[in-house]
Amino acid sequence: VAYSAMQVGIYGIFGFEVSVICSTYLGLDIAWWVFALASVAAVAVLAWLKIDLNARVLGVLLLIECVLVVIFDVAAIAEPGPEGLSLHAFNPETLTGAGLGTALCFCIAAFVGFEQAPVYAEETRRPHIVVARVMFLAIGFAALFFMISSWALTVASGPSGIVGDAREQSAGLLFHLTESRLGGTFTDVLHILFVTGMFAAMLSFHNVVARYAFAMGREGLLPSAFGRTNPGSGAPGTGSLLQTGISVLLVAAFALTDGEPAGDPTAPVLRMFTWMGNVGALGIILLMAAASLAVIVFFARRGAVRAQLWRLAASGVAGLALLTIAGYTVKDFSVLVGAESGSALSWVLPGVIGLAAVAGVAYGLILKRTRPEVHARIGQGNEAFRLEKAAGAGDRPAADRTPTG
Numbered sequence: 001v002a003y004s005a006m007q008v009g010i011y012g013i014f015g016f017e018v019s020v021i022c023s024t025y026l027g028l029d030i031a032w033w034v035f036a037l038a039s040v041a042a043v044a045v046l047a048w049l050k051i052d053l054n055a056r057v058l059g060v061l062l063l064i065e066c067v068l069v070v071i072f073d074v075a076a077i078a079e080p081g082p083e084g085l086s087l088h089a090f091n092p093e094t095l096t097g098a099g100l101g102t103a104l105c106f107c108i109a110a111f112v113g114f115e116q117a118p119v120y121a122e123e124t125r126r127p128h129i130v131v132a133r134v135m136f137l138a139i140g141f142a143a144l145f146f147m148i149s150s151w152a153l154t155v156a157s158g159p160s161g162i163v164g165d166a167r168e169q170s171a172g173l174l175f176h177l178t179e180s181r182l183g184g185t186f187t188d189v190l191h192i193l194f195v196t197g198m199f200a201a202m203l204s205f206h207n208v209v210a211r212y213a214f215a216m217g218r219e220g221l222l223p224s225a226f227g228r229t230n231p232g233s234g235a236p237g238t239g240s241l242l243q244t245g246i247s248v249l250l251v252a253a254f255a256l257t258d259g260e261p262a263g264d265p266t267a268p269v270l271r272m273f274t275w276m277g278n279v280g281a282l283g284i285i286l287l288m289a290a291a292s293l294a295v296i297v298f299f300a301r302r303g304a305v306r307a308q309l310w311r312l313a314a315s316g317v318a319g320l321a322l323l324t325i326a327g328y329t330v331k332d333f334s335v336l337v338g339a340e341s342g343s344a345l346s347w348v349l350p351g352v353i354g355l356a357a358v359a360g361v362a363y364g365l366i367l368k369r370t371r372p373e374v375h376a377r378i379g380q381g382n383e384a385f386r387l388e389k390a391a392g393a394g395d396r397p398a399a400d401r402t403p404t405g
Helices: 002-026 032-047 051-078 100-111 114-123 127-157 162-218 237-255 267-301 309-331 345-370 372-377 381-395
Strands: none
Touching (some): 002 032, 002 162, 002 267, 002 345, 032 162, 032 237, 032 267, 051 162, 100 127, 127 162, 237 267, 267 309, 267 345
């Protein structure tokens, strides 16, 4: 639910940005939802292709975008704002005050993606080594990249002016600061790369949702059709089709509330991005908290607490910190979605994640009672699938077994 919501939310801002680009540079006034639906179709097609191609698409787009942002960072440091090369952004006092929990929610949402590496474990060699290294490298690179780039924004605008500029420019702050230093052409290219970066994110989240559905289908949590792959590409087709269908329905639903010409034409897309994106972010924060605490339970049941003491301590601290952030997020959810204090949205939208959590726990308890063998396979992935297949082959008469050569 969380990853699906985040992916659908990006369709909204993607369609809006492409619509603005077409209006600005081509003079074409095309509704945002047209581009949103077109991107749904494009992602659906790419999702049926091999993972190699998807990795190349994502890698090239990410590399170009990172290079352009680094160029801006250098330009901002070389030509600082009116307050000079200030290190005020690193002052710990800036972390105090109201809205810290909301800010941390945004920060965690910016890191979402590093935990997706295990989803591709079966498509890599030596997954136990490669996946761990990729995750640590991704976290380290993202932390350094975001830290330097965020600091460069404060240098370019000035520590005392960054908040006001951000309120005035909103998502266009980076483009505003870039144009005054690197010119309109560079800014235009960066704007286009911003759109392609969003497309890369949509494709990545789509693949993750499809592979989660595949894993659940293979373990018997979803119908068996979800546990099969496409004969040609090996992609999890049924899960991909499900996410495509959900995306089409939600984009269409928000498009039907389009306020043109009487209302605000940006309202539907802004609601789609903020509502779905923040629902997804809250869900992922809770998932990471649950995973952190599950590590402690896992080793405690096996009597390995002393051997893994430092790791378990880190997991406990992380889990409690994430739960605290989740609490602040729910408390200030009306701020996150731009609603009035006390609005029904402040409990309806977080309630989606709450209902999903309750339904998941209830389903797990029912499985444990009625189908314990299925419940025991949860989370064991391909290993459980191979064991089940081997057990099934052992139950059949020798003459009926498929030769293995």
